[in-house]
Amino acid sequence: GQNIDQPTxxxxxxxxxxxxxxxxxxxxxxxxxWYQQHAGEAPTFLSYNxxxxxxxxxxxxxxxxxxxxxxxLLLKELQMKDSASYLCATxxxxxxxxxxxxxxxxxA
Amino acid sequence: DSGVTQTPKHLITATGQRVTLxxxxxxxxxxxxxxxxxxxQGLQFLIQYYNGEERAKGNILERFSAQQFPDLHSELNLSxxxxxxxxxxxxxxxxxxxxxxxxxxxxxxxxxVT
Numbered sequence: 001g002q003n004i005d006q007p008t009x010x011x012x013x014x015x016x017x018x019x020x021x022x023x024x025x026x027x028x029x030x031x032x033x034w035y036q037q038h039a040g041e042a043p044t045f046l047s048y049n050x051x052x053x054x055x056x057x058x059x060x061x062x063x064x065x066x067x068x069x070x071x072x073l074l075l076k077e078l079q080m081k082d083s084a085s086y087l088c089a090t091x092x093x094x095x096x097x098x099x100x101x102x103x104x105x106x107x108a
Numbered sequence: 109d110s111g112v113t114q115t116p117k118h119l120i121t122a123t124g125q126r127v128t129l130x131x132x133x134x135x136x137x138x139x140x141x142x143x144x145x146x147x148x149q150g151l152q153f154l155i156q157y158y159n160g161e162e163r164a165k166g167n168i169l170e171r172f173s174a175q176q177f178p179d180l181h182s183e184l185n186l187s188x189x190x191x192x193x194x195x196x197x198x199x200x201x202x203x204x205x206x207x208x209x210x211x212x213x214x215x216x217x218x219x220x221v222t
Contacts, residue, residue, distance in 0.1 A: 031207075042216055045212075089151075095207060
C-alpha cells in the first residue's frame with residue numbers, strides 16, 4: 001500500500017533550526033516532494049528529491065534515504081513567516097500521495 | 109501567483125445540489141490534477157488529466173466527475189452534494205504527465221454544503 005507519516009505539530013523558536021521528518025511506503029517511487037502551505041492558502045513547492053542525499057536551497061534543505069523510506073526537511077534561521085504546514089508527498093505511477101502535513105508554529 | 113486560476117473562490121450550496129468548479133492551468137502545462145482538502149485531512153488526490161485525457165484516478169467518488177477541454181482548462185463536477193463534501197478543492201498543473209515535476213497549485217475553491 002501507500003502511506004506517509006509525519007508529525008502533526010511542531011513548535012520552534014525564531015532563529016532556531018527545526019527538522020521535520022517524513023516516512024513513507026509507496027510503490028513505483030519516483031521521488032519525494034516537500035510543499036509549504038499557509039493556512040487557507042495553496043501549497044507551494046519547496047523541494048524535490050529523487051536520489052539519496054541532501055539538497056540545499058537557501059535556508060531550506062531536504063534529505064532522502066530511499067532504502068529507509070525516510071526524508072526530512074530542515075529549516076534554518078527560522079522566521080515567523082515560516083509558521084505554516086509542511087506537506088511531504090511521494091510520487092508514484094501517475095500519482096502524487098500527500099501526507100496530512102506538519103503544522104509548524106514559530107514562536108518569538 | 110502560481111499562474112493557475114480557479115473559479116469560483118467560494119461556493120455555498122445546499123445538499124443534493126450540483127456544482128461545477130473551474131480551473132485554468134499555467135501557460136504551457138498540459139497536466140491538471142484535482143485535490144480535495146478537508147479540515148482534518150491532507151490533500152486527497154481525486155483525478156488527473158493530461159492533454160485532454162484522463163491519466164489517473166484517486167479517491168474520487170462516483171458522484172464526482174471531471175473533464176479537460178481542448179483549451180486545457182478543466183472542470184470538476186460535484187453532484188448530489190452531501191455535508192461531508194464541504195472542503196477546499198485545489199487544482200494543480202504540471203508540465204508533464206509524469207509525477208516527477210513540481211505542481212503549481214491554484215488558490216482553491218472553498219465549497220460549503222449546508
